[in-house]
Structure formats: C-alpha cells, structure tokens
Amino acid sequence: MSAGELRGRKPRADVQRNRAALLETAQRHFLQHGVGTSLEAVAKEAGVGPGTLYRHFPTREALLAAVLQTRSEELVARQADIEQLDDPAEALEQWLRAMEDYFSAFSGLPDPLMAAARAQEPDNPLTIPCDILISATDEYVRAAQLGGRVRVSVRGHDLFLAACSVAWIKGTGTEEEPLDRLRTLIASGYRERDNIQV
Amino acid sequence: MSAGELRGRKPRADVQRNRAALLETAQRHFLQHGVGTSLEAVAKEAGVGPGTLYRHFPTREALLAAVLQTRSEELVARQADIEQLDDPAEALEQWLRAMEDYFSAFSGLPDPLMAAARAQEPDNPLTIPCDILISATDEYVRAAQLGGRVRVSVRGHDLFLAACSVAWIKGTGTEEEPLDRLRTLIASGYRERDNIQV
DNA sequence: ATGCGTACGGAGGTAGCATCCGTTTTGCTG
DNA sequence: CAGCAAAACGGATGCTACCTCCGTACGCAT
Numbered sequence: 064m065s066a067g068e069l070r071g072r073k074p075r076a077d078v079q080r081n082r083a084a085l086l087e088t089a090q091r092h093f094l095q096h097g098v099g100t101s102l103e104a105v106a107k108e109a110g111v112g113p114g115t116l117y118r119h120f121p122t123r124e125a126l127l128a129a130v131l132q133t134r135s136e137e138l139v140a141r142q143a144d145i146e147q148l149d150d151p152a153e154a155l156e157q158w159l160r161a162m163e164d165y166f167s168a169f170s171g172l173p174d175p176l177m178a179a180a181r182a183q184e185p186d187n188p189l190t191i192p193c194d195i196l197i198s199a200t201d202e203y204v205r206a207a208q209l210g211g212r213v214r215v216s217v218r219g220h221d222l223f224l225a226a227c228s229v230a231w232i233k234g235t236g237t238e239e240e241p242l243d244r245l246r247t248l249i250a251s252g253y254r255e256r257d258n259i260q261v
Numbered sequence: 262m263s264a265g266e267l268r269g270r271k272p273r274a275d276v277q278r279n280r281a282a283l284l285e286t287a288q289r290h291f292l293q294h295g296v297g298t299s300l301e302a303v304a305k306e307a308g309v310g311p312g313t314l315y316r317h318f319p320t321r322e323a324l325l326a327a328v329l330q331t332r333s334e335e336l337v338a339r340q341a342d343i344e345q346l347d348d349p350a351e352a353l354e355q356w357l358r359a360m361e362d363y364f365s366a367f368s369g370l371p372d373p374l375m376a377a378a379r380a381q382e383p384d385n386p387l388t389i390p391c392d393i394l395i396s397a398t399d400e401y402v403r404a405a406q407l408g409g410r411v412r413v414s415v416r417g418h419d420l421f422l423a424a425c426s427v428a429w430i431k432g433t434g435t436e437e438e439p440l441d442r443l444r445t446l447i448a449s450g451y452r453e454r455d456n457i458q459v
Numbered sequence: 460a461t462g463c464g465t466a467c468g469g470a471g472g473t474a475g476c477a478t479c480c481g482t483t484t485t486g487c488t489g
Numbered sequence: 490c491a492g493c494a495a496a497a498c499g500g501a502t503g504c505t506a507c508c509t510c511c512g513t514a515c516g517c518a519t
Contacts, residue, residue: 075516078466103506112468117508177433214449221442224435228426228443235375237422244419245426251412252450273485275497301475310499315477 082119084109090130097170097234098127124175128188131168135192138165142199152212155203156250159226162196166230173231180223197223217253225249280317282307288328295368295432296325322373326386329366333390336363340397350410353401354448357424360394364428371429378421395421415451423447 088109092100102123106116120126141161148154166173179189180197201219208215229249233242286307290298300321304314318324339359346352364371377387378395399417406413427447431440 073517075465077516081467101506102508106468113508114468114510115466118466174433177430177435181434217446218442220439221446224430224439224443225446228430231429232375232422232426235372236379237375241418241422244416245422248415248419248423248450249446250450252446252448256454271486273496275484279498299475300477304499311477312479312499313497316497319477321476 081109081111081115085111085116085119085126086130086133089126090133093127093130093169093172098123098172098175102126124179125188127169127172127175128192131165131189131192134165134168138162151203151206151210152254155207155213155222158200158203159222162200162223162226163230163233166227167233170234173227173234177227180227200226212255213253214255222249222253225253279307279309279313283309283314283317283324284328284331287324288331291325291328291367291370296321296370296373300324320386322377323386325370325373326390329387329390332363332366336360349401349404349408350452353405353411353420356398356401357420360398360421360424361428361431364425365431368432371425371432375425378425398424410453411451412453420447420451423451 085105089105092105092108102116103113105126106113109116116126120129138161142158145154145157145161148157166176175189176193179187180193184190197220199219200223204213204217204219204222207213208217229242229245232245283303287303290303290306300314301311303324304311307314314324318327336359340356343352343355343359346355364374373387374391377385378391382388395418397417398421402411402415402417402420405411406415427440427443430443
C-alpha cells in the first residue's frame with residue numbers, strides 16, 4: 064500500500080497542505096491536553112472537516128505516530144550526541160533520559176506506547192518505533208556491560224519498561240523530586256555495584 | 262460526615278439495596294472492562310437509573326473508592342500475615358507485592374490512584390487510602406533499614422511509586438516474565454548490597 | 460477551457476456523561 | 490391500619506465526542 068502511494072501520481076497540493084496543518088495542530092493539542100484530546104477540535108482548528116482528518120489518519124494512534132515521527136528527529140539528534148561519549152555507562156544513562164523525555168512529550172503517551180510494545184497487531188503504527196527503541200537500548204546496555212558497569216542480568220527491554228514507567232508517572236503530574244528519587248532507585252538497580260571507592 | 266450519617270435516622274431499605282447492587286455490579290464491570298467502564302451500563306445492569314448511581318456516587322472516583330474499600334479488606338488480611346514474618350526485608354517485599362496486586366485489581370486503576378496521591382484535592386475519596394498505604398510502606402521500609410537490608414536513602418514513597426508503576430505496566434497487558442524482570446531490577450535498587458555471602 | 464478523478468467536509472447516527480424534576484417508595488405517626 | 494411528609498428513584502434531556510458516508514468542489518493534466 065505504501066508502494067502504491069509511491070508508484071502513484073504525485074500528491075495533490077491540498078493534500079499536503081491539510082496533512083501539514085493537521086500535524087501541526089495535533090502536536091499543539093497533544094502538548095496541551097494529552098493524547099486523549101478531542102480530534103474534532105483538532106480538525107476544526109486545522110480548518111478541515113472531521114472526514115478529512117480521519118482519511119489522513121484513520122485512528123488516533125496513526126495521528127499520534129505521525130506526530131511522533133516529527134518528534135523523533137529530536138531523539139535522533141540526542142542519540143548522535145550520546146554516541147560521542149566515551150563512558151558507556153554515562154551514555155546509557157543519558158539515553159534512558161532521552162527516551163523518558165520522548166515518552167513524556169504528551170500526557171498519556173505511555174499507554175498507547177505500551178499497547179504497541181506488546182505488538183500483537185502488526186498494523187499498529189506505533190509498534191515499529193517501539194521496536195527500534197528497544198533494540199537501541201539493548202545496544203547501550205551491552206556496551207555498558209562490556210565495561211562492567213551494568214549488571215549482566217539486565218536487558219534493554221527491562222530499561223525500556225523502566226523508562227516508560229517513569230514517563231508515565233511524570234505524565235500523572237508528579238513533582239520532579241520524587242521522580243528523581245525513583246530514577247535513582249532504578250539506576251541503583253541496573254548498575255553493577257563496583258568496588259572502587261571514590 | 263460519617264458522624265452525620267450515624268446521627269441521622271436509619272437509612273432506608275431501598276437505599277441499602279441499591280447501594281449494594283451498584284457496588285457489586287461496579288466491581289464486576291471494573292474487573293472486566295477496567296476503571297473506564299461505562300457507568301450507564303453499570304446502572305442499567307444494577308437495575309437502577311443513572312440518577313440513582315450519581316446520587317450514591319457523585320463521581321467515578323467515589324464509586325471506585327467504595328469498591329476498593331471492599332477490596333482493601335483483602336489487603337488488610339495479607340498485612341496481618343506479613344506482620345507475622347520475622348525477616349523485615351521479606352516483609353517489605355511481600356508488602357510491595359500485596360500493594361501491587363491491589364493496584365492492578367482493575368485495568369487503569371493506577372492512573373486515578375496517582376492523581377489522588379498527588380492529593381491537592383482533599384475531597385478526592387481516593388486520597389485517604391493512598392496516604393495510608395504510603396505510611397504503611399514507610400514503616401516496612403524503616404523496619405528493613407534497621408536490619409541493614411535496605412538502603413537508608415530509600416523512602417516509603419519511592420517504593421509506593423515503584424509498585425504503582427509495576428501495577429500500571431501489568432494493566433497494559435504485559436506478560437508476566439518482563440514484569441518479573443522489572444520487579445527484580447527494582448529490588449536490586451532498594452536492597453542494601455550486603456557483604457554476607459550465602 | 461474542460462473533464463476526470465481525487466479529496467473535501469459536514470450531516471448524521473451512536474455512545475457515554477451528568478443533571479434535573481415529576482413520580483414513587485418508604486417508614487413514621489396517629 | 491391508614492395517611493402523610495420526606496427521601497429516593499429513574500428516565501428524559503442536553504451535551505460532547507467519535508466515526509462514517511456521500512454529494513460536492515477542487516486540483517491537475519490535457
């Protein structure tokens with residue numbers, strides 16, 4: 064079907080315009096009201112009818128995935144920075160934080176994300192991003208394990224879940240201080256207890 | 262307010278009957294469809310009109326709190342068992358598991374629970390249970406800390422959040438195996454690295 | 460300029476929430 | 490036992506949001 068789009072004639076001007084307007088408006092509404100925001104309101108503010116919104120993005124998840132695609136560029140940028148780091152443990156830590164920020168971009172985002180991570184439905188547009196993130200985390204974990212800084216029993220998926228959890232809590236409106244305490248707790252959980260005393 | 266109820270004339274028969282029917286039906290629906298279940302459907306199946314439901318329980322949270330009151334008896338029972346234990350670290354672990362089960366009784370329960378735990382609104386009926394649970398956790402933590410089995414930096418509230426997180430993930434439909442890995446990760450985070458080798 | 464085909468958009472049917480008020484039930488009192 | 494006042498009932502109601510369907514309008518290639 065995507066092949067069909069590519070092979071077909073070039074997209075019409077109004078299609079592109081509407082799609083862009085919808086994405087822009089949707090991102091604003093997701094930011095302000097969370098992922099549960101009214102899609103009718105998004106359509107109206109983007110200056111299109113509900114039908115147009117649903118033709119472009121058949122489900123809420125599809126719209127969400129498209130908006131996140133934009134956001135994921137930021138994540139990739141941070142990833143580039145992180146890969147410059149020498150310390151793999153530091154890299155892992157920053158990567159986890161980057162994921163957490165990504166997950167908590169919109170209030171309520173972790174729920175559909177987790178639903179997609181289960182990934183029984185291969186047509187769920189959020190499934191693919193999740194898989195990529197888990198794989199990436201796995202690599203950071205392995206690198207840090209080679210340096211002996213992270214317990215060998217830990218897997219990327221575990222920390223993916225942990226980051227998701229923290230993002231979820233953040234989305235419920237918890238203060239920053241308890242959040243930081245939880246992050247510390249988790250870090251204590253995955254870090255190898257090292258014998259070097261400072 | 263409970264004093265007011267006690268001082269007033271005895272409650273009418275239909276009131277008690279309807280309240281019981283609502284609670285019973287609501288619990289079934291929460292179990293089957295999560296906390297977001299249709300209240301209209303609950304009312305209809307309980308054989309009352311919507312108005313009656315909303316008079317008894319003005320908000321979804323109020324109904325939820327009332328249903329949880331029933332469930333909390335089970336928690337108290339487990340608490341009694343746990344307090345028989347000699348090992349405070351074991352007690353803490355079992356308590357965390359008990360809370361987690363309580364939180365994941367209904368899918369979607371952790372969200373309103375966290376909202377109540379923030380507790381700006383003193384009239385939120387879920388706030389009080391949360392406070393009690395946090396306090397209880399704090400005591401288990403302190404007991405285990407006295408035995409040197411739990412890091413001194415850990416607070417009850419931290420583990421309350423952790424238990425909530427795990428319950429949330431469970432509610433999203435994740436398998437048991439990744440959940441258990443996460444629990445292990447958290448346990449590694451709060452346990453004092455002890456030097457005693459078995 | 461014209462016509463074809465794609466995309467638009469709003470009307471409309473469905474579902475759930477929360478409220479209000481005329482009616483019914485209850486249990487006390489004479 | 491009958492009658493009455495208070496209390497509770499319940500459904501009709503207005504609202505918001507979801508999602509679909511189809512007559513219409515618009516963009517583009519000729």
